[in-house]
Amino acid sequence: MIHSTELVQQGSLILDAAGLLGLGLLTLGAIRLNRVHHSWGATLMGWGAATLLAARIFVLLAPHYLTRDVLGQLGYAFICVTSVLPILMLTGGFACIVWGLWGHERWLNEE
Numbered sequence: 735m736i737h738s739t740e741l742v743q744q745g746s747l748i749l750d751a752a753g754l755l756g757l758g759l760l761t762l763g764a765i766r767l768n769r770v771h772h773s774w775g776a777t778l779m780g781w782g783a784a785t786l787l788a789a790r791i792f793v794l795l796a797p798h799y800l801t802r803d804v805l806g807q808l809g810y811a812f813i814c815v816t817s818v819l820p821i822l823m824l825t826g827g828f829a830c831i832v833w834g835l836w837g838h839e840r841w842l843n844e845e
Contacts, residue, residue, distance in 0.1 A: 750794055754791070757787040760831075761780065761783040761787055763783075764776060764779040764834070771838070771842070773842070774834075774837055775833075775838025775840070776838050777834070778830050778833055779830065779831050779838065780834075781830050782829070782830025782831035783827070783831060784827075785827035785830065786823070786828065789827060792819070792820055
């Protein structure tokens, strides 16, 4: 039987796949909400969910493609950008989802 700590330590592929699936469903839900209601909040939620999905994919793929040799050839500025970019994308995506949810609810109450 697999314990929860073993699942976190050894089963990261399952957790990563579940996280990507959840973010994909969140993106599709926000896009559908935007198509139905045409509110600016739903659009912002869609952008936020897509940004979170792209950031998560970047975080998963970066260790495989951005090796020390590649980063050494690209230079110091690129290393700084690749270390800060995921944090900015995750923070901005989450902020867009929260602000979009607030804006959509406010828009629905005004109608």
